[in-house]
Amino acid sequence: MNSRWRNTLFITALAALHLFVIFPGFFAPYDYAAQDRELPFVPPSRLHFVDSGGAFHVRPFVYAWREASDSSGAYAEDRTQVRRVRFFVRGSPYAVIGGWAGRFHLFGVDQPGRIFLFGTDYFGRDEFSRMLYGGRISLFAGWFGATVALLVGGLAGVLSGYCGKWIDAVVMRLVELFLALPWLYLLFAVRAALPLRIRTVDAFFLLVGVVGLVGWARPARLIRGIVLSAKERNFVLAARAMGASDLHILYKHVLPQTYDTLLTMAALLVPQFILAEVTLSFLGLGVAEPVPSWGSLLAELQKYSVLTSYWWMYLPATALVGVFLAYHWASSALQEKLRAGNA
Numbered sequence: 001m002n003s004r005w006r007n008t009l010f011i012t013a014l015a016a017l018h019l020f021v022i023f024p025g026f027f028a029p030y031d032y033a034a035q036d037r038e039l040p041f042v043p044p045s046r047l048h049f050v051d052s053g054g055a056f057h058v059r060p061f062v063y064a065w066r067e068a069s070d071s072s073g074a075y076a077e078d079r080t081q082v083r084r085v086r087f088f089v090r091g092s093p094y095a096v097i098g099g100w101a102g103r104f105h106l107f108g109v110d111q112p113g114r115i116f117l118f119g120t121d122y123f124g125r126d127e128f129s130r131m132l133y134g135g136r137i138s139l140f141a142g143w144f145g146a147t148v149a150l151l152v153g154g155l156a157g158v159l160s161g162y163c164g165k166w167i168d169a170v171v172m173r174l175v176e177l178f179l180a181l182p183w184l185y186l187l188f189a190v191r192a193a194l195p196l197r198i199r200t201v202d203a204f205f206l207l208v209g210v211v212g213l214v215g216w217a218r219p220a221r222l223i224r225g226i227v228l229s230a231k232e233r234n235f236v237l238a239a240r241a242m243g244a245s246d247l248h249i250l251y252k253h254v255l256p257q258t259y260d261t262l263l264t265m266a267a268l269l270v271p272q273f274i275l276a277e278v279t280l281s282f283l284g285l286g287v288a289e290p291v292p293s294w295g296s297l298l299a300e301l302q303k304y305s306v307l308t309s310y311w312w313m314y315l316p317a318t319a320l321v322g323v324f325l326a327y328h329w330a331s332s333a334l335q336e337k338l339r340a341g342n343a
Contacts (some may be wrong), residue, residue, distance in 0.1 A: 043119050282298055
């Protein structure tokens with residue numbers, strides 16, 4: 001596979017991932033908070049095309065789950081209860097953009113059956129649905145933190161590199177300070193300073209914003225280097241000699257030199273801030289139940305019984321690995337394009 005097709009594949013995979021988490025209500029068969037207390041820790045449903053009698057079915061189906069007869073708490077498929085998988089079915093309502101409520105889901109099964117592609121948790125909640133809804137929180141946190149870091153770091157880097165003198169000295173000393181800050185302990189201190197009555201969502205966004213502010217230092221240093229190089233180019237010197245203002249030079253000649261680098265840095269920073277959100281939620285500093293995030297889903301693994309007995313509870317970690325790899329490949333593709341453009 002040549003690099004062009006590979007890059008197209010990576011970008012398509014990222015776009016599909018973001019489509020799933022932007023509209024989780026359509027792709028998820030159930031609401032993230034819907035519980036079925038009679039089916040705790042059910043393993044993932046198995047899709048079948050051949051029934052117990054050996055007959056082939058074009059439409060996939062699942063069997064209902066029942067508790068195993070050995071009283072071990074495990075589950076076994078009830079081959080007498082066939083639940084056919086259907087597409088574009090009506091189900092629980094979910095919010096869509098603009099406050100409009102939708103009721104159609106991509107797939108579901110015949111009632112009263114249930115389909116759990118990734119199993120269930122202790123409360124009988126569908127892990128696949130919760131992973132999709134949780135991805136919306138985690139990915140938004142990644143983009144929000146990266147946006148804050150790039151805006152603050154880009155502005156500081158441009159001012160430092162273009163103005164120079166004492167502004168450059170002050171900004172670079174702040175960069176060194178923020179690079180040395182242990183951001184995790186800083187977040188603990190910020191959360192401890194917040195009032196107890198603050199809404200969890202507000203505290204979460206505040207903490208993600210703090211992570212973004214702490215992460216501005218590296219983009220600022222990189223953008224400063226690009227601006228220092230750009231402002232000495234011949235076309236910039238010519239524009240200055242012709243009487244162009246500093247704002248005109250920045251807007252027309254200097255800032256365009258940073259766009260490709262900022263885009264590549266965004267592809268690198270987003271997974272870092274996703275990991276920061278996962279860490280916060282795993283430690284109990286993120287969004288609270290019942291709202292899911294990938295970090296809160298992984299927090300269930302802190303229980304020894306879950307860690308050793310229910311392998312499907314690790315699936316959010318595999319989703320994280322896939323997201324990180326997709327962003328890594330996307331950033332590599334952008335860097336390759338940037339090198340080709342400079343050649």
